[in-house]
């Protein structure tokens with residue numbers, strides 16, 4: 001790599017998320033004063049996946065720190081479908097609960113789509129219900145999945161208007177790739193969604209002013225795939241063997257150390273997109289609370 005080349009600006013998602021959580025806390029206090037109750041978020045975890053346990057713990061802690069009520073449900077790994085669906089129905093009917101999130105992935109014997117379909121669309125703060133996917137597709141207000149909305153916030157903070165920019169989203173999952181493409185389209189970007197069958201992926205990615213990598217393959221996106229000056233958003237969180245035997249380290253889907261010599265701006269892993277996921281979840285839960293209480297919240301308040 002040429003050491004004279006300016007390194008990419010690092011997009012500090014951790015700091016941005018902290019600021020966002022601060023604004024949410026202010027609005028959560030206002031909500032409590034006006035509604036006479038706290039905004040409430042329920043999180044359901046089935047099983048003992050270690051990463052999911054960490055994320056659920058962090059969601060509960062962040063919810064309370066933001067001045068909202070946290071309802072946590074931890075179910076054993078062999079929970080049957082009827083029990084889980086009954087809990088979701090109970091939360092749908094509970095007026096203290098504004099948002100419901102079922103932590104994914106679920107154990108293999110449970111049908112994720114069926115569980116998501118049981119969550120009331122108006123409490124679906126993950127934005128995974130088909131009603132919210134449809135609302136996003138046609139530009140109606142709903143709930144947008146947290147990770148892609150967090151990516152969009154970071155992009156707009158860095159670049160301002162995205163109108164007319166060429167964006168390549170690598171990955172077509174329902175949770176990140178597809179909603180990310182919809183969000184960028186709504187910002188008037190020209191979108192390509194690339195995936196495992198895309199021919200000549202490096203050439204496709206080289207067209208992009210904005211690259212969003214969400215494939216779950218460690219350091220797949222290489223420096224020579226990136227147009228000089230492009231903005232690179234790395235959604236990947238991959239645990240790989242570390243330098244010390246028996247230890248692991250986190251890497252993204254982008255070969256960060258090389259790509260930062262070419263890109264104009266880049267999110268690190270950890271500390272980039274990841275922290276935005278939980279901050280945006282709190283944002284969605286608070287928006288849900290204001291809607292349920294019939295209180296006014298300016299669209300650009302958070």
Ligand SMILES: Nc1nc2c(c(=O)[nH]1)N[C@@H](CN(C=O)c1ccc(C(=O)N[C@@H](CCC(=O)O)C(=O)O)cc1)CN2
Pocket residue numbers: 055101102103104105126146147237250269270271272273274275276277278
């Ligand atoms: N129901 C849902 N399930 C899952 C979602 C989701 O949005 N809704 N997303 C992911 C996991 N996730 C939140 O649930 C999540 C992932 C990563 C982070 C994060 O802050 N990552 C840190 C690194 C953390 C570490 O050391 O492992 C970072 O990138 O800096 C937060 C939340 C799947 N499931």
